[in-house]
Amino acid sequence: MDDWNLYLLIGLIGLAVVVSGPVAFGLVLSQRGRIAALEGRLARLERPGLAASASPGLYAVPPAPPARGPEAAPAPSVAPERPQPAAQAPEPEAPLKPAAVPPVRLPPPETPAPGIIPKKPSFEERFGTRWVVWIGGIALALGAVLLVRYSVEQGVFGPGTRILSSLALAAGLVAGGERLRRRLRGAAPVPPRWPDIPAMVTAAGIVAGFGAIYAAHALYGFIGPELAFVLLGATGLTAMVAAGLHGPALAGIGLVGALVTPVLVGKAGGSAWPLTLYLPVVTGSAYAFAWYKGWRALGLAAWIGAALWSLVLAFATDSPGAAITPVLVHAVVQAALAAFVFAVLPHRGEADEAARPDPVAAGVLASLALVLVHTLWFSVAAQGAGAAWIAAGLAAVAIPAAAAFLAPAAALGLATAGASLCALVALWPDADPNAEPYLIWRRVQDSGLFLVVVGLPALSLTAAGALRLLGGSRLPPASALIYAGSAALAPLAVLSLAYLRIGQGTASPGFAAAAGGLAAVMTALAATFRRHGEAASSPALRLGLGAFASASVAALSLGLVCAVSGGSLTLAFALSALATAAIARHLDLRALRWCVAALGLLVAARLAWDPAVVGPDLGRTPVFNWLLVGYGVPALAFALAARLIRLPDRAPDAPPLIAEALSLLFSVFLVVFEIRHALNDGDILAPNTSFLEQGLMTLSALGFAGVLVRLDAVHGSPVIRAASLGFGALALLQGLCGLVLLTNPYLTDEPVAGGLLFNTVALAYGAPALAALALARAARPTRPLWYVRAAGLSGLVLGFVGLCLLIRHGFQGPLIGLDRETGGREWYAYSAAWLALGLLALGYGILRGSLTARLASAALVGLSILKVFLFDLSGLDGPLRALSFLGLGAVLIAIGLVYQRFVFAPERRG
Template identity: 60%
Template structure:
């Protein structure tokens, strides 16, 4: 027993020493400031230089002609004299800048305080741990000691606050010592309560939960005196309480507790202006909502998570948008923080809809879906700087439609609508009411907004027009499964009529009171009417595609932007283009498998040709005159080229595979036509770029050229070369697959090399010329082999002596043709290619014909080669490098 009291006394003495040291240090420092002030007053009476704290006022009181005072002898003092700034005879024009804090000041005023606070918290925990390991105290004594330590630290923190806050003001860069000591006491109290429950079982989970929650709330309340850092600590403690204590397995109490914690944090943040505390509370609430959704194991748990998400979303939107409620429309620029505060809870609610869908679908799920849409929409309508809330509501509505729970089995009803969702009627009502409500909210804001800022008006217009279109499209995909649906055709017509009526209202209002918001609204609703009609066309045609609808909508939007002179709508065209690009990236095959067997005139022409034409036309319509093309026309131009390339690619596959574009095999003719198409695209784009000067055309010509080079050399040279594959070649001795697959691409490649001269990099020109020469060589060689071997050209087939001779003759004639072209067009590339073919023929004659040919063929081979080489030399001497004649 005596040892126990001895160790208890020793522990308390150590605690007293640990706490009294910092207290004594702080008190001495505060008294030192008062002593310094008294010394300054005495110095003024004795006409001594003032202390470093006030050089400027003293200098200002000196006369301008007063000489410098004589230096006085050093006075003996018990402490170092304070640093005195030099004083000039005349006062300075401006006040001197405060010196940067020295290492000593940073060390003594900041670092030691932060480290000391952390040390106090760790010391309290280590003291308890040491007592447990050494077995000095029983469980009850340990808990009591922990409460005593926490109470002592809290009392010291309050004492320091009262003693120090009344002295000289502390710089904002210095850490608050009273708050630091109070935070250490809070940590000790929180740990002691948890230990009493989790380690020793003195209190049950209910009392522990209440005690820990009360501690968190109390700390946040104490932060009104000690500052926001302590409030953050209390928020963490309050949010972490359910994780530490656990519970009986029911999450329903948390649906009340967690919103209460967030509301308290929001209230303190609102009262004191602590935005960081409000943001931290919103983040904690969102994380808790996601956690509850992930751990939900049954329908009641899922409902609790959904209700919690709704409450937290409502709180966050109210707190972060309320401050902008009185902002007039003319000053209602979009606020980023309000937008983020609306977006994050809505996305969390949408995520909850997905994570809790499997646990049950009921009233709480529908309430969460409605709240995810209604909360940002209401905030965006009521608060002008939060106008992006309408767009966020549209995104949330789209997510809810996509995540709407599916039915256990599929069945059909009238009007060919396939019901593969739970409560399809409720889904239709939800999508229709939400779309109409958001459109009405945006229209009312635009028509009564006066001089709304441009970005704000665009946000209202985007939410009001894109949301109904997105809801209609996604509902069609969920219920009609991309099949013909007269009901959705009628719905698209109704949407188009409504948008047309709104456009007429805006036009009439703009004629009476012109305003930018009315102009934007007119253009947006007119464009939406065109888009709705395009969607109706898709819904009415089997195998239709949203790509066609988006392209036609982009074309209509571009026409409206041009006719009504609304430059902002050009970016709507760009947005629709980005949607189409994303659709192509997700699945390049935008049409179904039932395309028909007719070449060219099939559904590919609609699925790719119509969008390609629409985007190509709109790129010309929306281009601003007398300026370089900016993003909107360039995006439309790029999509037009991409869709045209897809059209040609799939039409080739469709024609060669009997209508099956999904066929796994590909042959010589297909690869030859693909190379021909890519080279043709590159040639045409080089010519167009010379006229229009578009960076898209320039890049596309380079891209198509590189693709053609690789395709020609890799596929035609190796992969499908009939000499290596031994596949049968269709056609007669001259007009056959070889002529189409090799001859036509060779001619187009040579034309590309000539067209690209002085317009493209040298490597590109040489690449095109080289590919043309290689394809020409392969065409001549394979045609000769086809003439001797027939349809099968495999490498393992025997080569006769006339065939060997024919190769030499064919290569030499090809070289002569290239030489003639090079002389006629003054093309160095063609002449070099001719030299390569002639050199190859020479090597063949000397290396192969000398041993492989017999009789007259060997002689004719050498005679022909010699005659050709002499003729070539004569041509070079007379026409290429002829010496200048003497005058």
């Protein structure tokens, strides 16, 4: 016997074992189920009184004939009933049944009695009824596919025999599953927790059929793409019809097997076109049956599989010269199918007033846009801005936009379309092929084509949103707000990104004119909505009016940025937010306040991208430079916007809180960059720093914290409260780490500028110390005790370090590094200064009742005692040693007297 015949015989025997095991197991279960059903029926019949009370339609037993004899005679007072002849009966009577006992329906065998907790399945039941069935079904599916692959690798039979054998195996499995289903249909019902054995066998056959047809087309070329399309569609339809008989589990198994089949069998010559034909047939069949049967989980599984395949195919195009057209076609077709199934079809014919936002539709539209953008991202390196790439990019915009236009419940698709268009602007290929990829400041290839491709869709999104608002005046406020915001913001965002790609942030009269034209369009739309609103007011029309009026102001601000060199998009968005807030307040459009929040988040993203929003050319004049415009104007704009959109007599919600946070953020950037600009000769990004800069930063943070503590007492805003705590903690960390350790001139030997008392040390250390003490006093009524004590202690530490540095500067001059010799007079001055500072802290602690100040005084005095006894006794000589001890003794006695008379004085007796 030849080797291959031996291998074939072994393979057939193994296949017979694999198939016969589940079949035999199913037959045993069927007989066992019938026996159980008969035993249950017999037990019910044997229970006393149950047969007479059962209804005729459920396990009924015909009533016994009346007995003949004296013992069965009725009582004399009751006349016996006699059956009437058929001719005298006005209508036929029902079969005889007891009238006093209502019919009783028995529960199914698996339903526990009321109040009885069902018993959990044992390990044996789980193993015998679940695990082996699932594993067996998976083994059948994998075996059917791997048998095809093995025959290819080993060269067993010819290609035609392999395909016919695979088809015969698939048909046999499907037929076996159907036979099992019919044989088991009359048995006892299977518990829901048990997997369906006929469905498992049928699923394995479906997977084998998919694999055989795909191999016949992609591996051997027996059939062309048209016939392959028909056969694959028929196989998918067979799987869906079988799922109608066997349940949704079969549909899921068949879907997964069909999606995995190309991976197990292989693909033809590296071409993606067979997959482009095959995968839409699989997912389309799943969508169709999921919609018909109402199995949404099956449809979601089909979309997840299609999305994963799109991502996998996109990875394969990340190389120059790769064929991207079939990959793009696949991504577009799958996205269109998913949008139609999940966004359009479920909401067809839905009234506008009932069109609440559908989270499933929104999620699917967002995910399909991400898949398309991901495919564009990976394929741009292979082809550039070719016709297929541009068409796929426009499809990424058109598919969610069309779904949003057709189904108001999928209104978020319009926002998704705007985001996809912005991604298309950012991903457009660079004019220089050697430029660093995926940066927004790159110049574009073919700027004329670029402007047409991104400009017309932007205006189309605006038109779609406006038409939806005008034609759907009964839309819910949430859907109307989405349409209005998307229609207004999409062209603004696209024009801004296009200006960065082409104008490169410099003065551009062309983009300024385009922004002016966009402002005119938005103004015309606002006027249109105003006329319609006067005729029949509705929330949708009012939101459209507010959104397009705000967009007109934003477009004018953007035009100003494009026309003036050194301008900033941040400035334009901030002014737009202020204008939107004013319109929302004037027209009483509360929903429009969320547009202010959206603009604020856009500005926050711009800050995260590049905090230096003004550019390098700021001017050399301290304070009065472009920083005031780039950061001061947005800070003021968002502060006013927060005030305008705050609802009266209500706790602040998200929109005013976002505006307040941005106002604080811009204020911080303004102060920080102004300090850096003044101390680094106009360079706000200088890598070096100084103790004066660190001191001014600490002083600024403490100033912010103190001002916010005062404002919090008036406004009660959680943003202000959190910011006051954050600025306070930041200032304490900045002072202790930056001033005491990192930039301390005693450690760095940085020169000290100025005179004996008024110098950079006094400004860098003294001013923050006083500010920290003032913060501790102001925060005492409203802030936690740890915060107050930390602020006070930081003030004392900064004051102590600053006082020591001032003394050293007085004796050493500008350079006060630790490597310079310290004289006796300087050592004595330290002792005297520490004692004086301790006395001041003690006096403040007694007058203000501050335990922290008194403890700090004790620490300073203790430090002075240690210095005098450990150092002055041996380090000083002559009168300085004596004066040191005399002074220390006098001060200690005075401190003791103060504690006895004022701190712990005994109560006077009357």
